[in-house]
Amino acid sequence: MAKRAYNFNPGPAALPLEVLQQAQEEFVDFQGIGMSIMEISHRSKQYEQVNDEAQSLVKELLGVPAGYQVLFLQGGASTQFAMIPMNFLPQGKAAGYVLTGSWADKAYTEAKGIGETYVAATGEAGGFRSIPAVSDIEARPGSAYVHLTSNETIAGSQFAAYPDTGSVPLIGDFSSDIMCRPVDVSKFSLLYAGAQKNLGPSGVTLVIVSDELLGQASKGVPTMLRYDTHSKTKSLYNTPPVYSVYIMNLVLKWIKGKGGLEGMEQFNRDKTKLIYDAIDGSGGFYQGLVDANSRSLMNITFALGSEELEKKFIQESEKEGFVGLKGHRDVGHMRASTYNAVPYESCKALADFMNEFRQRNG
């Protein structure tokens, strides 16, 4: 069998081995049709079945209530940063943004160029070491919406609970933690996630949007950038990223086989505990970059005492087969991304390596 790395890449990221193997089996001949899924029409019955199945699995796994649409779009989460205000931030209204780090800031910056905005809460004063308390998030009455970033991939912080914004629609960027645990979709009017961290390969973006919000969309938005274009056509208005959706469907089945989102949450808690314990039990040799109540199940960020030691850590870890542990260029230090598909064994191996490295260098 092929040698597999201990893959802690931040995105695109690890995929389940079982999924890759099934895709490999079906690669040149999908379901006996003598062609791959990439070589047939997106309107064929084979592809339609994949598209339908992926949609139903999203609904089933997340418990999406009636009155919501599940869409598979392109352009990544970054396109959502623009599409959301283009569609749902009309003149005369303002949208609130919860600032928790780099990704929230990107969404906010994009909206500022399109309409009126306000800061609904910010963790900037604390250097984004923690997520603002839910009670500190301001949803101004009459706002267009409030936007938050469920998991800050770069800082390594994650919401533990979501605010109740009353009649103001709540919108969430779940790009790096979608399906890592159960979530009450009914709290949100729209949630979105680029697939390439927790759901599959890059190329497809999952959007779940309520009919109520859809009904408020601005007129005059270009066809491809309107949500209703895609909701009316089962995301088949134009050629979809068929291979990305196909792989995502396999990942969704894999998640279901792991016990759904309850199963994923337990799995992710067990995995990350190994690494957080290695940090917390190191007597300060490793320093977590996020306060305990805001720690992420998906991106674990930590520092060592000096730049020199961090360099050594990276070099030695690479020799041992670990990949992707260098922190984002904006913050430096270390980051281990422990998305759904990262195996327990990889996390165990990393915790062991961390303990052993500390003993040698502490």
Ligand SMILES: *Cc1c(COP(=O)(O)O)cnc(C)c1O
């Ligand atoms: C990766 C990421 C994005 C950007 O996703 P693209 O699909 O590359 O545009 C946005 N938000 C968060 C939270 C992310 O982790």
